[in-house]
Amino acid sequence: MASANSTAQRVTIRDVASVAGVSTATVSKVLNDRPDVGPEVRQRVLDTIARLGYRPNAVARGLRARHTDTIAILTDDLEGIFTNALMRGVEDAASAYDVSVLLANSYGDPDRERKHLRRLLDRQMDGLIIMSGNRVRPRSGPALPLPATPYVFLYEYAATEPVPSILPDDRGGAVLAAQHLLDIGRRRIGFINGPASWEATADRLDGLTATLAAAGAPLRPALIRHAASWSPQDGYALATELLDAPEPPDAIFGASDDLATGALAAIHERGLRIPEDVAVVGFDDRSLAVHQRPPLTTVALPLLEMGRVAGQRLLEAVNGGQQRHELIRVPCELRVRASTVGAGHTPR
Amino acid sequence: MASANSTAQRVTIRDVASVAGVSTATVSKVLNDRPDVGPEVRQRVLDTIARLGYRPNAVARGLRARHTDTIAILTDDLEGIFTNALMRGVEDAASAYDVSVLLANSYGDPDRERKHLRRLLDRQMDGLIIMSGNRVRPRSGPALPLPATPYVFLYEYAATEPVPSILPDDRGGAVLAAQHLLDIGRRRIGFINGPASWEATADRLDGLTATLAAAGAPLRPALIRHAASWSPQDGYALATELLDAPEPPDAIFGASDDLATGALAAIHERGLRIPEDVAVVGFDDRSLAVHQRPPLTTVALPLLEMGRVAGQRLLEAVNGGQQRHELIRVPCELRVRASTVGAGHTPR
DNA sequence: CACGGTTACGTAATCGATTTCGTTGAGCGA
DNA sequence: TCGCTCAACGAAATCGATTACGTAACCGTG
Numbered sequence: 136m137a138s139a140n141s142t143a144q145r146v147t148i149r150d151v152a153s154v155a156g157v158s159t160a161t162v163s164k165v166l167n168d169r170p171d172v173g174p175e176v177r178q179r180v181l182d183t184i185a186r187l188g189y190r191p192n193a194v195a196r197g198l199r200a201r202h203t204d205t206i207a208i209l210t211d212d213l214e215g216i217f218t219n220a221l222m223r224g225v226e227d228a229a230s231a232y233d234v235s236v237l238l239a240n241s242y243g244d245p246d247r248e249r250k251h252l253r254r255l256l257d258r259q260m261d262g263l264i265i266m267s268g269n270r271v272r273p274r275s276g277p278a279l280p281l282p283a284t285p286y287v288f289l290y291e292y293a294a295t296e297p298v299p300s301i302l303p304d305d306r307g308g309a310v311l312a313a314q315h316l317l318d319i320g321r322r323r324i325g326f327i328n329g330p331a332s333w334e335a336t337a338d339r340l341d342g343l344t345a346t347l348a349a350a351g352a353p354l355r356p357a358l359i360r361h362a363a364s365w366s367p368q369d370g371y372a373l374a375t376e377l378l379d380a381p382e383p384p385d386a387i388f389g390a391s392d393d394l395a396t397g398a399l400a401a402i403h404e405r406g407l408r409i410p411e412d413v414a415v416v417g418f419d420d421r422s423l424a425v426h427q428r429p430p431l432t433t434v435a436l437p438l439l440e441m442g443r444v445a446g447q448r449l450l451e452a453v454n455g456g457q458q459r460h461e462l463i464r465v466p467c468e469l470r471v472r473a474s475t476v477g478a479g480h481t482p483r
Numbered sequence: 484m485a486s487a488n489s490t491a492q493r494v495t496i497r498d499v500a501s502v503a504g505v506s507t508a509t510v511s512k513v514l515n516d517r518p519d520v521g522p523e524v525r526q527r528v529l530d531t532i533a534r535l536g537y538r539p540n541a542v543a544r545g546l547r548a549r550h551t552d553t554i555a556i557l558t559d560d561l562e563g564i565f566t567n568a569l570m571r572g573v574e575d576a577a578s579a580y581d582v583s584v585l586l587a588n589s590y591g592d593p594d595r596e597r598k599h600l601r602r603l604l605d606r607q608m609d610g611l612i613i614m615s616g617n618r619v620r621p622r623s624g625p626a627l628p629l630p631a632t633p634y635v636f637l638y639e640y641a642a643t644e645p646v647p648s649i650l651p652d653d654r655g656g657a658v659l660a661a662q663h664l665l666d667i668g669r670r671r672i673g674f675i676n677g678p679a680s681w682e683a684t685a686d687r688l689d690g691l692t693a694t695l696a697a698a699g700a701p702l703r704p705a706l707i708r709h710a711a712s713w714s715p716q717d718g719y720a721l722a723t724e725l726l727d728a729p730e731p732p733d734a735i736f737g738a739s740d741d742l743a744t745g746a747l748a749a750i751h752e753r754g755l756r757i758p759e760d761v762a763v764v765g766f767d768d769r770s771l772a773v774h775q776r777p778p779l780t781t782v783a784l785p786l787l788e789m790g791r792v793a794g795q796r797l798l799e800a801v802n803g804g805q806q807r808h809e810l811i812r813v814p815c816e817l818r819v820r821a822s823t824v825g826a827g828h829t830p831r
Numbered sequence: 832c833a834c835g836g837t838t839a840c841g842t843a844a845t846c847g848a849t850t851t852c853g854t855t856g857a858g859c860g861a
Numbered sequence: 862t863c864g865c866t867c868a869a870c871g872a873a874a875t876c877g878a879t880t881a882c883g884t885a886a887c888c889g890t891g
Contacts, residue, residue: 195877
């Protein structure tokens with residue numbers, strides 16, 4: 136960056152001081168509500184500030200105060216499905232603390248990520264929210280010098296870091312879905328899980344299995360499928376398999392809304408009724424869920440809340456709180472819609 | 484914000500200077516590649532910097548240099564459908580200039596917006612990208628003091644501002660869609676437009692009308708519908724109307740992917756084939772378009788490019804370029820998929 | 832009236848860089 | 862040898878705030 140194109144010189148604390156006939160120290164004191172300023176001087180300074188339209192320079196203030204009231208989000212996928220809502224949650228929390236949020240996108244490229252991280256530290260960020268943690272500190276090889284800056288992991292688990300990681304309660308979400316299906320009388324539940332490489336899939340399977348077992352209607356191995364991706368196409372294909380099996384399910388739980396959407400199509404194609412013949416539950420509560428026909432019952436990922444918790448925790452640490460390794464699971468919420476409860480029905 | 488919890492004191496330029504046995508001026512000179520430093524002294528300083536792991540403090544630098552190498556995005560809807568891609572475009576451009584991006588979300592609340600704007604100016608942003616411009620400067624009533632800071636409007640038209648506004652070329656996009664439908668032999672084209680309150684709807688209608696008229700297959704008034712919202716439900720309802728009309732269309736152009744998706748459902752419901760009986764084209768190219776059955780041909784909004792252009796223009800202005808009132812239309816792109824061209828077909 | 836204690840304000844150092852300008856010494860020509 | 866130029870470096874001001882500390886005026890008390 137070269138020169139700026141400033142027009143009118145901004146008014147500084149010095150201008151206020153000279154116009155009000157006091158020292159800059161005094162102006163600073165009224166700015167920060169210090170007690171040792173007389174009432175009439177304070178008023179005079181206040182008037183001058185208003186008249187001149189003075190605003191303190193946050194950069195100068197930050198230099199002296201050694202904090203910038205700014206945190207950064209370091210992500211590897213700015214366009215990710217969930218990134219928006221997570222960011223908004225973070226922004227919410229930051230806003231409450233009068234803290235701004237900086238954005239850094241790495242595209243998953245480790246080099247870019249390191250470069251960004253360096254820049255963020257150079258800019259004296261008060262804290263970092265990391266949404267691509269596994270790459271920042273590779274398990275092997277030299278990691279970046281550990282910042283004295285506090286940080287937390289969001290939607291990402293860092294097993295060896297002495298800081299919190301914030302994740303959705305995948306297991307609890309699956310429990311919610313399973314319980315709901317039991318409540319509406321389903322016993323033969325088919326499960327279309329996501330790719331096994333995702334940690335969340337194990338948790339969801341676990342929640343489902345445990346809940347069904349506890350209810351005396353254990354999940355049948357024949358009704359479990361692992362998709363190769365989270366796409367509707369895979370959901371469609373695997374739902375088709377389930378429906379064509381000798382003992383087809385009376386409900387299908389898809390580990391993502393996309394998978395469940397595919398299942399919807401497969402069921403329609405067979406002329407079966409939803410939810411009378413087969414109920415369907417998804418996971419995520421993406422916006423498309425509500426637009427399905429019928430609208431999809433689903434387990435909502437608490438993205439906003441996760442972002443808020445991350446921001447909250449980070450800012451507590453910034454303000455002197457201690458950090459430690461910790462796994463925070465934010466509860467999911469069940470959104471009941473017509474794909475499990477047709478019009479007129481009331482669960483329970 | 485109260486105190487920070489720093490551990491090891493960060494190393495400053497003074498430390499480097501004293502260890503290397505030179506003055507801070509000299510260190511600064513090698514940092515900025517100034518000519519008046521001898522080769523051996525330069526090397527010694529460089530070595531010391533590396534050994535101490537010194538990194539210049541961007542806040543201090545910013546104070547002196549009067550620019551922060553940071554721009555901000557001021558938006559009223561951080562969770563908007565298009566916000567992600569626009570932001571990524573901006574981040575792309577900024578990244579190329581080694582500039583960071585700050586985020587400010589107003590929820591459409593004018594008070595929050597003013598507060599954010601004030602904060603951003605206090606923080607000495609080099610430039611602003613405004614994605615909620617109409618509220619920042621209400622047509623009536625007092626506007627905020629005009630910042631000396633450059634700014635541009637993104638996905639938002641500011642008729643009276645002396646700065647660029649970046650918008651998609653809606654008209655051109657509609658031309659693309661119309662031409663494509665003509666190319667595959669359609670003549671009776673139905674148009675499901677969005678709510679008339681959106682400026683884009685007029686442009687899209689215009690592009691469609693002009694192209695069809697030029698081809699000698701004018702758009703029939705009976706085949707035009709205005710939806711109350713952009714939702715699939717409305718698309719479904721209006722497509723149903725069109726299909727049940729005495730002379731049904733052989734193609735339906737939806738002014739959004741959601742609208743077109745609703746049309747898809749209506750067509751399926753009637754047992755008609757897509758695209759043989761009715762071809763369908765959408766607008767936006769949201770991720771759901773490719774997942775439809777059949778995958779939806781659509782006009783892609785050039786969101787990334789729009790963001791890039793906005794960032795680019797802004798940063799040129801930051802670097803001394805002049806700004807003026809200007810409306811920049813970024814071209815859309817047609818994504819041809821199976822909803823207009825079934826397997827095996829090749830258009831043109 | 833002298834003295835200690837407040838109160839209200841100013842002086843100057845400070846944060847960590849950049850930049851202007853002055854100084855020193857080497858090199859060179861006359 | 863003297864004087865001049867130029868290269869290489871340092872001293873100090875500066876950016877715009879905050880804050881530790883000094884000090885003058887004023888208070889009441891013994």
